[in-house]
Amino acid sequence: MTEKVYVATKALINCDDRVLILRESEDYTDGSNKGYFDVVGGRVGFGQNIFKNLRREAKEEAGLDIEIIEPFFTDTWHPIIKGEQASVSGIFFNCYAQTDKVRLSKDHDKYLWIMPTHHKYHTLIPNLHRVFDAYIEKYLKK
Template sequence: MTSPDPAIRPQLAVSGAIFREGKVLLVRRARSPGKGFYSLPGGRVEFGESLHTALHREVDEETGLRIEILGLAGWREVLPTPAGGGHYLIMSFAARWASLEPVLNDEHDDFKWLHPEEIGDLKVTGGLQEVIEAARRLL
């Protein structure tokens, strides 16, 4: 029996709702999937990497920030659509900003520190508000 192609398996990912003075950090994706949508920093977990290690690495790569992880705020499953896309299980954590200022890599083209109530009509990824609210409860 052969193993399925890794490209057709669900991918494990992490994201961080990073709070600073009551505001959460949102980053805008510069390319697909989700180009133009604001979301939380994060990405795929590498083989052999813990969820916390992956989140620290992804936040560092994407924003340059140092964070303190507070706990799991929730999860979201993204399924492929007829138009394509991958299958992801995203574990979302609540975190506090610890140091440094955002310096974005090429995966993002904008960032905002916003109070959750200020997100309003901003173009955001699915389920974002629920994750942010769950994360805020852990602060």
């Protein structure tokens, strides 16, 4: 068995003090979190630039052009992808969008702009709660 190890970039996209979350569609055949909200992002392919990758993901998933501010959190999770256990190491970035006008990809069926402090009221992928907690600690606590 080949080990499935990936690197991912993820964006907490801020616009008007709210952060974008996207719900994975039940129709997304390659999805591992159907019905749950996630943030924009995805796996980085071999030889890809992480910043270009994240900007591309934001454009593809939400139709947004983003400004990448800085990385603020890293994490590793272990999803089942296409029936196989994988290990994904993710880098989470604080990002900014000038507009809240979202154009969803076919892989998502709903989006919300939420107050970061309200993340626990939404059906997020469970590992995202600690990401939001880190975001709040770094950017919202004075």
